[in-house]
Each structure stands twice: as C-alpha cells, then as structure tokens.
Amino acid sequence: MSKHSTETTYLEFVKKQNHYNQALALLAWDARTGAPKKGAGQRSEVIGTLSSELFALSTSNEIEALLTELETTSDSLSDITVKSVKESRKEFDRNTKIPAAEYKEYVTLQSQTETLWEEAKDKADFEMFRPNLEKLIDFKKRFIGYYGEDTSHPYNTLLDDYEPGVFVDTIDEVFQDLRKNLVPLVQAVTEADHQPKMDSLFTHFPKQNQQALSLDILKEIGFDFQAGRMDETVHPFAIGINPNDVRVTTKYNENDFRVSLFGTIHEGGHALYEQNISPDLMGTPLCSGTSMGIHESQSLFWEKFVGQNYSFWQRNYPLLKKHASGQFDHLSLDEFYFAVNQAKPSLIRIEADELTYCLHIILRYELEKALIDGSLPVKDLPHVWNEKMNEYLGVKPSHDGEGVLQDVHWSFGAFGYFPSYALGYIYAAQLKDAYTKSNPSFDTLIEKGDFAPIRSWLTENVHQFGRSKKPSDILQDTTGSGIDAKPLIHYLKNKYTTLYKL
C-alpha cells in the first residue's frame, strides 16, 4: 500500500465513523425534541446498535494498522491528517485500554446509577445513592490506572476527556484566584441596599411570543437558519450534526421569559461555533468543538457578554416590548437591565447567575478532585458540600436533594466535566478582553446590532479550527496569555459594583 493510498484509506475510514456519528446525533436530537414516547425502547436499541458499530470501528484491526503506518510517515501527510491521526489514536487507546468485560460492567453500573440518582434526588436520600457512587469512583480510579497517562495527579487523566492540555495545577491556581475575589463580592451584593425590582419580569409572556422573540434574536446574532433549526425541548441543548446542520433547542416558561431568551442565546453561541468550523475539516475527527471549556466560552460569550450587555438592551428592549404585549411598559430600560442581571446566591447551580455560578463549579471541582485522589471519603460528601456552600455562597441546603444530589453528572461517572463550565466563563472574559483591545467599539457594534465583525473575529480565532487547535493554543494565540481569571474578575467587579452601587 503506498503512503498516499494509506492516507486516503484512513480518511475514508474516519469519514465513515463521522457518518455514524451524524446518524447518532440525529437520533439524539430526535429523542430529545418531538420523538413519540412509546418509541423510546426501540430508539435505544437503534442507538445501541450504531454505537456498538462505531466502537467496533474505533478499535478495529483496520484502524490500528492504518494509524501505525501513518504515524511513521507523518512528514508526508497533510496537516489535517496528522492531527486527525492523533485524535483517532487517542480514541483507539481510550477504547482498548480498559478490558472489555470491565467496561461493560461499568456501562451497566452507569445506567443503573442514573436511574437510582433520580429516585435518590426525589427522596433527598444520599445514603441510597452512596454505594453506587463509591463503585463508580472505584471504576474511575482503575480506569485512570489503565490509561496511565499522567502521574502528577490522577484527576488530570479525567480532565483530559473534557479539557485536553489543562491540568490540576493550573485550575487550582485560577479557581483560587476567582474564589478569593468572588466570595467577598457576592457577599457585598447580597448585603447591598440597592436591589433590582423583579416582579415585572414574571407576568405572563405567551410561549408563541417568546418563540418569535427567540427566533428574531437568533437571526440577529447570525445563526444561519439554512444550516440549522430551532425546536422546543425539556433540557435545552445545541447539537452540531455537521457544520451545515446545527440544531438549537430551547424551553419556554410563560412566567419567566429569561429561560427561553437567554437559553436561546446561550445555545445560539454553541451553534455559531459548530456552524463556523472550517469545511475542510468535514468528515474528520477534527470537525467539532475543541473542548468543553472552549465550547462553553462561546455560549457564554454570547449569553453574558452580548445578551446581558447594556448596549444589547438599548437596542433590543423595544423588540422585547413588541413581543411582550405590554408586560414591560412600566419598567424603564435601566430597571429592566438591572433585573435581568440580578445576582443572588442560591442553592441550585443551573439557576445561578453569572456572578455566583463559578462558585458552584469551584465547589464541585474541589470535591471531585478530593474524591478521586482519595482524600475525601464518599460518606463525608454531603457534609462537606453543605459547609462549602455556606462558606462560598452563604446558603445551606435544607436537604441533599437541593444539595449534593442536584446534578446528574456524577451519576453517570462524568468526573472532570464540571471545571469546563467555569473555564468557559474565564475563557469568554479573556476572549472579550482580547477582542476589545483591537476593537474598542464592542458596545457600539452591539448597540447597532452589527454582530458580523464580532462573529467573524470569533470564527477567525476560535470556530474555524474545530479540534485542530488545542484550547491552550487558541488562548495563547488570541490573548497572548494562558488561562487567567483576571479578565473575568475585573468584568464582574466592575459590572456588579456599578449595578448594586457598592
């Protein structure tokens, strides 16, 4: 087989894998939007069959032989192939290093635990959940041993699944910086005399009108409806089937329009990333976001730095009013802006505002790191959770259902995922700073609704590369620095000191 034909064979192979992934993405989208209830069982079987096939491809002798050959001849290969081969190798290793029987046991435990978690959460019964959580953590520790990729901290191996190239020592440093600055700021905001009037936000806003507003806003920020669609769901998400087919979902609360509006902008940010990956990467393992953190930076950039920006509402408050049929007639722009930027410590992460959100994440990061390195026994988890909530946010859960049991992540073994949410905030603030350094007219553009320059800059610096560029390289090339919490701290201090007249 000549070098050229091996490369071609490999690219055909990964294209086939990509096609399976696209079919699975459509099945996932369908299951979470309008698919009929009774079809759930069959749908799982179909997903199971295609996933098995994909797993078999990723661990096949064929791909192993192709990778081995291409790794020795990488000088003569295209840059895309070289980077794709690295992704395929990583996947091959991940999928072959764990003994098959053990992995199967783990998958069964995952699915049992997710079901168990729902019940335990409803009953606020941590003890019911504990034995399974312990088993999952034991599995994770063994898996880390099999991977054997990092020796400085076992948690680094888990991070690599979500935020490749970012390690515990860096996160420890930036999260500490962030926490030390946020805790007193949150406290000051909580105690401030000047507080927003919230009532007017919650009068009835019909779903159809909210939908029309969401569509208008998505269009305005540049979501391409020829390459995507928007649907309703229970737990909103965005999914890139491929860059030409990116789907946003949203949910509507007729008594709180913020859920759909800011949710749509958030998912729209993810979608802009997926829609603007370079077409050259189509069909390769590089055709997706480069990390969870960078993906989250894109959704947060649009949701927080654009959608919760004063200029955005200078422009769009009239549009909102138009769709809201009278609801906001007695609320001034300034009052409205203050209200949608309310910051208030709360127990539930997914309801948290931009000021308090990262503290929820830092708490989880500290806990799961300690669970993985063994310094925190699972039985102590609820107690430590509650203490930290009190220390960081000044609130204490009345039961574990609104405390340690609130998130689904651990129940399916997703350790190492949480940090990427806070990294997303940090990255977004760094990117926004980098943008405004060369383009000080950021707010003016937003006020004019001229989002094309901002979008183009993000595409040029982030989107186009897909997975072909590591998170740290994107940050370094765009901002000239590594991960740094200062821009986020600066932004939050500035914004909330002004808003709350501190």
Place this chain on the structure above:
Amino acid sequence: MSKHSTETTYLEFVKKQNHYNQALALLAWDARTGAPKKGAGQRSEVIGTLSSELFALSTSNEIEALLTELETTSDSLSDITVKSVKESRKEFDRNTKIPAAEYKEYVTLQSQTETLWEEAKDKADFEMFRPNLEKLIDFKKRFIGYYGEDTSHPYNTLLDDYEPGVFVDTIDEVFQDLRKNLVPLVQAVTEADHQPKMDSLFTHFPKQNQQALSLDILKEIGFDFQAGRMDETVHPFAIGINPNDVRVTTKYNENDFRVSLFGTIHEGGHALYEQNISPDLMGTPLCSGTSMGIHESQSLFWEKFVGQNYSFWQRNYPLLKKHASGQFDHLSLDEFYFAVNQAKPSLIRIEADELTYCLHIILRYELEKALIDGSLPVKDLPHVWNEKMNEYLGVKPSHDGEGVLQDVHWSFGAFGYFPSYALGYIYAAQLKDAYTKSNPSFDTLIEKGDFAPIRSWLTENVHQFGRSKKPSDILQDTTGSGIDAKPLIHYLKNKYTTLYKL
C-alpha cells in the same frame, strides 16, 4: 452450531438490519420535514454509508450461511423465523443476482435520470428524457433476466417487488373489468346537468386552523400520538420507523383545505396499519406492510370509505365549520358533501378524484407492461399516452409536461409500482364489503365517531400480520375471494349515480 443458536444468531442479525433501517427511516423523515437545506449533501453521504452497510449485511457470507442452514431445518423453527428467512432469502437473491458493477451503473443512471426528468418535465421535452428512459428499460429487462423468476410475462418479475403473488393475468382481468365500467360512468358524470358548487371550498382557510382540524380528525380515527407525530412537508407521506414510532406528514393549501384534510386521513390510514403490526414481529423483516397495494388499501379505506362518506360529514361538518371560521356557513351539508366528492376527468393523476383515479393507473399499467415486453417502443410513448387519455378520460394533454412526463416513477426505474395504487382501491372496496357483511352498522358507527370496531377489524384482518401474510391470503381469508373489481365498481356506480342524479 446448534439449531437453536443458529436461529438466535439469525434473529440477532435481522434485528441489526432492522436497526439500520430504522435509522435510515428517521433520516428520510428528517430530510423531508424540517432538516436544514445546507445539510443536504452531508445527509446524502450519511444515508449512503448506512445503506451500503445494510446492503453489505444483506449479501454477506454470514447471512448466506445462516439462511442455508435454516432452510434445511425449518421444521423446528418458529413460524416467524420461517417466514423471515424467506424474506431474507428473497432480499439476498435480489441483491446478489445482479453483477455489482452493472448495478452501480444502474444506480448512477437512476439518479441522473431523476434530475434530467425534472428538467424535461419543466420544459415539456420528452425527447430530452427519452434516451435515458430507454436505457433504464434496457437495464430492467436485463435485471428480469438475472432474476429469472417468472417465465409467463417479464412484467411479473417487476410486480413481485411491490405486489408479491399478483400477476399480469389477474391484473389484466380486473383492470379490464374496471375500465369497461368506469369509462362510461365517467362520461355520464361529465355530461350530467347536476354539478356541485365548488367556489365556497376555496376561500381562505388559515393553515393553523387546518392543522388543528387535521389533528382532531387524526385523533378521532385512532392515530396514537404517543406512538407517532404529525409534521408538515412538501410531498406528504407516512413512515413507520417501527410500530411505536409512526410519523404522518401533511401539507397545507390555504385556498384548498381538501389537500391537508383528506391527505391527513390518507396518511393516517397508512399510519394505522404501521402502528398496529403485531409487536411479535418487531425487529424482523416481517415488521412492515405486506405490499404496496395492501398499504394503499388502508390509506384509501380511511380516506375514501370513511373520510368521503356522508355519515362522516354528518358528524364532522360542524367540527370543520368550527375550525373554518365562517367559510362554510352558507353551504348546506348536502352541498358540501357533493362538492368534496366532485368527480371530474383531469390530466394530472395526483389531483384525480376517486372516480377517475384508477383510469390514470390503468393507462400507466398498460403502457409500462408494453414497454417491458417490447411491444411499445419508447419513442411512441407520448403519442399512445395522449390517445389513451382521450379514450379513457376524454381529455388530452396540451404538452408532455402534463402528459407522459408528469410522474417521477419511471425516472428512477420504478416499473411495476403503478398498479398497486389501483389495487389499493380494489382491495379497499373488497375489505369494506367484507366488513359490512358482518357489521351492517358501518355508516352508523362513522356517524357516531365510533371508529374502534372498524379499526379493530382491520387490525385483526390486515394490520397485525405485517409481512407475515401475503396480500392474496389476506384477501382470501377476509373476503372469501381473490382480487375482484366488482365491489369497487358497485360502490362507484352507486355513489356517483346518486350524487350526479344520473
């Protein structure tokens, strides 16, 4: 390998094939409902990859070995396995008898010709289309030679794809019977003094209201929305992903509500069939409709014998009026009923009414049979088409775009498909006769909106069997006779003689 385990292995194998088919069905549904335009290219590639995989499975050494072993041991197998093996064998033979290179050439020609057809139709230029049509027919003739399944008429082999067990001699007989009776009836209707008032049907009927009406009617006839959904599309269809997930589509013409209303009932009839296939057949090759003709009989049973029934409108005219906001206030029930049952010869098959429709089909059947047995050269096709249109329906196309070029079917080689449309009418009338023999209260049930007994009867006699019972056996067991055009002729004569006061 023991007999038991071979059977299990085989059932696992066909279940895997079924899962691929389900994924492909979802992709097809998605492509024809809301999928974004720009995704078309990637979507085709994904469909191509999964289809190739499915083709490879159906022609694999593994399935061949399983079939060969099971065919020799069928005594000890379940009835479902025995019948499934026959389906798999048929598929294996179909997919292996044509040399691969030749089949590939054919597939390329198909897709080129479909594109060419669109242009030729727009330009009303048959000569542009002719060379490709000739090539397609040559391919078909060679394929018939490869299959070598029938010697009495080459067209029988094509029929076997759509209506297994039904042959040219039977169709010749029933179509002739039908034609001889319909032609004078159509002529009488055309010349009748008493004609329906049509204008009121065409005033503006908002899409949303039509949608609400369609949903109400679908629900009433017993479509299970927990196991299905309804969406908008350009060319309506129903698709059974599996019996628990059956999707109906419809289109809206705000100036002609009949398109969505009767279209929805039609697709609803297909959907009831798919939803009520026995769960025992799930995951086997038997889990779909048994033939195109029987499928069409179910859609037509509901559309024509229920939806265009006077009793149906005794019940539902008020509901229609409710949704129509005033449009029909000045039209009596009898006037309305006459109008929605207007019969009028026209040039275009898909716009034809129930009286004239079968003549469009008979014409196509006669022509394609003659094309396949060589008695009609392709170059003479437009001329013969026009003559027959005049003879059967008393109308003559002014150009080939509204004549011989109007249908897409031949452009992708679908010869043998057309007869099933008329067979569907014939079967539906036979089934309705059989039902009313044991349940004379048919019209009363409809007037009461009590569709459960009718639906149950169809499920018991038709739906539940899926492909495990041949069309002719369904007919024989249910009606006590073979294919017979008399019930349809009787129904049409009776109905239109009364309506048009002949």
